[in-house]
Amino acid sequence: MTDGTEIPAAIDMQEVGLRLGGHEFLFDCRLPAGSIIGVTGPSGAGKSTFLNLLAGFDTPLRGRILFHGQDVGLLHPAQRPVSLVFQDNNLFAHLDVFTNVGLGIHPALKLSAADRLAIALALEKVGLSGFEKRMPATLSGGERQRVAFARALVRKRPLLLLDEPFAALDPSLRREMASLLSDMHRESGNTVVLVSHDAEEIKRIADYAIFIDHGRVAVAAPIAQFSTGENHPALRQFLRIDES
Amino acid sequence: MLQTASERHRALTGGALGLAVIVAFVALATIALLLASGESSIAAALFEPYILRVLRFTLLQAVLSTLLSVVLAIPIAQALARQPRFPGRIWIIRLMAVPMGLPVLIGALGLIGIWGRQGIVNTLLSGAGLAEPVSIYGLSGILLAHVFFNLPLACRLMLAALERVPGEYWLVASGLGMRPASVFRFIEWPVLRSVIPGVAGLIFMLCATSFTLVLMLGGGPAATTVEVAIYQSLRFDFDPGRAVALSLLQIGLTAVVLGVLALLPDVSDAGLTAGRTIRRPDGAFAGIRVVDGVLLLLAVLFLGLPLLSVVVAGLRADLPKLVAQPIFWRSLATSAVMSLSAAALSVGLCGLLVRARHTLSLGKSSAGKRSVATHAVFGSMGAASSLVLLVPPIVLATGWFLAVRRFGDVGTVAPVLVVAINALMALPFVMRVLEPAYGIHQRRTQRLSASLGITGFARLRLIAWPALRKPVLTALSFAMALSLGDLGAVALFGSDSFVTLPWLVYSSLGSYRTNDADGLAVILGIICLLLTIAGTMGGTRREAVAHD
Numbered sequence: 001m002t003d004g005t006e007i008p009a010a011i012d013m014q015e016v017g018l019r020l021g022g023h024e025f026l027f028d029c030r031l032p033a034g035s036i037i038g039v040t041g042p043s044g045a046g047k048s049t050f051l052n053l054l055a056g057f058d059t060p061l062r063g064r065i066l067f068h069g070q071d072v073g074l075l076h077p078a079q080r081p082v083s084l085v086f087q088d089n090n091l092f093a094h095l096d097v098f099t100n101v102g103l104g105i106h107p108a109l110k111l112s113a114a115d116r117l118a119i120a121l122a123l124e125k126v127g128l129s130g131f132e133k134r135m136p137a138t139l140s141g142g143e144r145q146r147v148a149f150a151r152a153l154v155r156k157r158p159l160l161l162l163d164e165p166f167a168a169l170d171p172s173l174r175r176e177m178a179s180l181l182s183d184m185h186r187e188s189g190n191t192v193v194l195v196s197h198d199a200e201e202i203k204r205i206a207d208y209a210i211f212i213d214h215g216r217v218a219v220a221a222p223i224a225q226f227s228t229g230e231n232h233p234a235l236r237q238f239l240r241i242d243e244s
Numbered sequence: 245m246l247q248t249a250s251e252r253h254r255a256l257t258g259g260a261l262g263l264a265v266i267v268a269f270v271a272l273a274t275i276a277l278l279l280a281s282g283e284s285s286i287a288a289a290l291f292e293p294y295i296l297r298v299l300r301f302t303l304l305q306a307v308l309s310t311l312l313s314v315v316l317a318i319p320i321a322q323a324l325a326r327q328p329r330f331p332g333r334i335w336i337i338r339l340m341a342v343p344m345g346l347p348v349l350i351g352a353l354g355l356i357g358i359w360g361r362q363g364i365v366n367t368l369l370s371g372a373g374l375a376e377p378v379s380i381y382g383l384s385g386i387l388l389a390h391v392f393f394n395l396p397l398a399c400r401l402m403l404a405a406l407e408r409v410p411g412e413y414w415l416v417a418s419g420l421g422m423r424p425a426s427v428f429r430f431i432e433w434p435v436l437r438s439v440i441p442g443v444a445g446l447i448f449m450l451c452a453t454s455f456t457l458v459l460m461l462g463g464g465p466a467a468t469t470v471e472v473a474i475y476q477s478l479r480f481d482f483d484p485g486r487a488v489a490l491s492l493l494q495i496g497l498t499a500v501v502l503g504v505l506a507l508l509p510d511v512s513d514a515g516l517t518a519g520r521t522i523r524r525p526d527g528a529f530a531g532i533r534v535v536d537g538v539l540l541l542l543a544v545l546f547l548g549l550p551l552l553s554v555v556v557a558g559l560r561a562d563l564p565k566l567v568a569q570p571i572f573w574r575s576l577a578t579s580a581v582m583s584l585s586a587a588a589l590s591v592g593l594c595g596l597l598v599r600a601r602h603t604l605s606l607g608k609s610s611a612g613k614r615s616v617a618t619h620a621v622f623g624s625m626g627a628a629s630s631l632v633l634l635v636p637p638i639v640l641a642t643g644w645f646l647a648v649r650r651f652g653d654v655g656t657v658a659p660v661l662v663v664a665i666n667a668l669m670a671l672p673f674v675m676r677v678l679e680p681a682y683g684i685h686q687r688r689t690q691r692l693s694a695s696l697g698i699t700g701f702a703r704l705r706l707i708a709w710p711a712l713r714k715p716v717l718t719a720l721s722f723a724m725a726l727s728l729g730d731l732g733a734v735a736l737f738g739s740d741s742f743v744t745l746p747w748l749v750y751s752s753l754g755s756y757r758t759n760d761a762d763g764l765a766v767i768l769g770i771i772c773l774l775l776t777i778a779g780t781m782g783g784t785r786r787e788a789v790a791h792d
Contacts (some may be wrong), residue, residue: 078421089410
């Protein structure tokens with residue numbers, strides 16, 4: 001995987017521009033299907049805006065967003081083929097684990113026997129068998145994120161968007177969760193977009209990475225190339241290449 | 245040791261004094277009630293069919309008012325929460341604060357202007373061939389008015405609850421493709437369910453002790469609440485025995501409601517529309533936007549039209565002539581002096597209680613554990629501030645009316661009594677503003693002040709006043725607005741020689757000088773709203789205040 005353009009693009013952002021709170025954003029990039037794509041950059045540079053555009057929470061002023069060739073720019077978040085995992089509050093605190101996962105299959109919770117089985121299997125896959133009746137408040141932060149992963153599993157969407165999903169976890173747990181994510185990705189073959197401010201994490205699990213700086217995609221490259229800093233001063237500084 | 249012995253001594257003596265004054269004032273009224281009629285007549289009077297009917301109506305209208313206010317507030321709060329970028333949204337939320345700061349009397353005038361016989365609604369409906377289908381008088385009118393005053397309160401409290409939901413919930417819900425029904429079932433309802441008991445309890449309390457609205461829109465044996473029946477039995481029938489029985493019934497009723505209320509979770513609209521932007525992709529669908537827009541428009545019309553009607557009717561009155569009358573200036577002066585005194589008294593009493601409670605709470609930390617006695621005093625000082633909720637203004641007024649009558653002319657002490665009652669009415673609210681502010685201030689400064697040895701007047705002038713000026717002014721302005729707009733306490737004592745502005749409005753209405761009443765109402769309303777706005781700038785809400 002040396003050149004992202006050879007693989008069909010899962011995400012194609014064509015001159016996507018918008019203005020938010022006095023900041024200008026202009027994203028233009030093609031991201032390879034079936035890979036884990038790391039999105040990184042200094043805080044405030046536009047990482048979350050990038051993700052919000054993909055999810056449909058922000059609407060572009062101009063430009064086109066294509067998922068596998070289909071224009072999704074005007075689609076409501078619910079109609080896009082994506083699953084989402086945030087840093088916090090992924091689970092409805094007043095609903096038990098089973099219901100939280102089940103809502104991923106049917107948003108009004110009309111579940112068949114097969115669906116119930118799928119929920120149990122997904123929970124097993126993330127290592128939470130038998131947690132169906134537990135309430136989110138009784139789970140640790142890592143366990144809550146695992147439930148969110150289980151929900152993403154049952155949704156079977158080709159695109160998984162994660163916004164700093166491990167930022168609230170301690171380092172060893174973060175590593176464990178990242179490898180769980182890699183396993184899930186290998187099994188399903190979906191495309192994963194992982195926003196993280198942690199350069200090490202991106203290097204560890206991503207196949208491809210983009211660096212966002214001042215509202216633009218400054219660098220987009222396969223991870224091996226990306227890790228060298230690509231002679232981009234801001235990226236080199238971010239990766240602390242010059243220091244070490 | 246954060247306080248010197250003399251500071252501690254002064255604080256505790258002051259608190260004890262404040263507590264004694266409040267308890268004595270309420271207790272004397274209650275004792276006077278009990279003495280005014282023998283036990284046998286009370287028991288007999290309590291089971292009179294008239295009194296039972298009044299009690300039944302009081303409960304019925306309170307239940308229906310609460311139900312309507314809460315149920316109708318749900319879709320409006322939902323719509324407001326779902327449309328964070330609705331044009332003029334912040335003004336809708338502010339409009340919802342207006343009925344809370346407006347004297348009830350004036351709101352009632354506005355409602356009569358819109359829903360009365362000559363009002364817009366009935367004109368439109370009779371134009372459509374219906375003969376006066378809406379009556380502003382009787383049960384329907386009382387319900388309408390209670391919804392007007394309490395729906396916005398319910399709405400604000402529910403909206404605040406919905407806005408406390410983590411922002412990700414709405415994004416997750418949209419991502420999962422939830423329809424409005426699912427969003428309601430899985431997110432909104434669980435949140436609302438947790439605040440509705442508190443909201444409903446508060447509104448029930450306000451409606452069960454509603455005086456002015458029922459006085460104006462009800463009346464007659466078929467539509468009278470306990471509070472109004474007390475007033476009527478003293479003012480018109482002069483039947484002290486019945487007034488006493490009704491008063492004791494009212495105390496029993498409020499005691500039960502307060503008891504239930506204490507079990508319900510506390511509600512607050514703190515943090516309403518504060519800061520962070522909330523994304524609601526589920527509200528972005530065209531269909532939902534139309535529905536929400538129509539709902540909000542209806543809510544704005546329902547709340548705004550009566551207010552507009554007060555202004556329009558007021559401007560139509562002969563204001564220069566009104567203002568030229570000596571009675572206007574006399575009542576304005578009376579109201580000004582009374583509301584200032586009541587506010588000062590309320591804040592003063594509150595200061596004594598808060599300082600003593602703070603001193604007692606310090607005693608706990610240095611001695612390790614609070615003694616039972618300290619705990620009891622601490623609690624009773626808090627409870628005393630809310631005593632007026634248990635013994636409503638009209639009951640206090642009745643007790644004192646009966647007590648003073650034995651010794652001579654009620655008229656001479658009437659202003660003092662009304663000031664005292666108004667001060668007590670404002671006290672629960674004043675406590676809510678000042679106690680947290682005082683606590684925060686002390687936590688910030690007490691160590692430093694103690695180490696520098698700043699005490700006494702210097703501490704008050706240099707440390708406390710600059711920090712506490714804002715909450716004190718907030719409390720003062722709210723207490724003034726409350727006292728200025730109050731008709732409940734003054735209703736029993738009002739006479740030709742003792743006239744406040746609300747009393748002047750009310751007696752103008754009674755003598756069919758409606759234009760005068762409209763003109764005076766707009767003046768009084770503007771004064772009260774300005775005071776409330778001045779107070780709200782401190783960032784505190786007055787949902788705790790019972791509008792009579």
